[in-house]
Amino acid sequence: MSDNSALKELASFAAKSPHASDNPAVRRSAMNTLITNLDHQPIHRKVTDLLGTVMALSARTRRMLQPRVDIDLDVFAPGNSRAVRLLMRDNADIS
Template structure:
């Protein structure tokens, strides 16, 4: 290998997160704290925020259900030569 410092660093890695601790009580307290933060953030959402979330999800669902659209774009330079050639193939989700 050209440079195995990265592999040595990875082998010597020791996690510093309280979630990686061997102490069950510390891990549990950390998880409860994270869960409480999530609850606090979701409790602060207004009705307008929740409505925006629902509208965003419904618009995404509508876009997914619609058929794929094909757009052809021809751009020419003043000399008459093609100025842009772009071939974008959308991913095929049918497979």
Template sequence: MHDLEQLKALASFEPKSELASSDANKRKSTLLRIAQNIAERSQQSSVAEMLNSVMAISARTRRVLHEPVNVELDVFNQDGSRAVVLEFGHCER
């Protein structure tokens, strides 16, 4: 039963990061602030460290600029009844 309570708590989890915002402008401005912070810290970095920073920013940009997606998962028992029911909120398009 304890595991079920943890799953319910996880299902009601709401990210507090502005990168998880549904507002694209807010996500972009947050990403820009992150990039600026990385750039400021890397002013005296080696070439390898700067390349790592560029690759990290590139990866974050690709992930952040995509719209959130819905994932549906159906799990059934042998008798055809649902084995698992998880609800994580509703993502509207």
């Protein structure tokens, strides 16, 4: 036999939330409270956040200005046969 206690509890469920109230003023108040709590709070950034951003952008710029390099990597198995060959070239050369 199955236990129907969960279904019986669900059938006798009575909503106690103010959102389910019959009074429109109570429902409106509950919605206003919900909206107020969901509003975005202003983000207070610190000087360290700004410095981190500047450092990241300068590192990216420095890497972009470096000359491009082609990499040709061969990996051999113990039997002296090629196991992997990996070619990494500049994306501008591939097209």
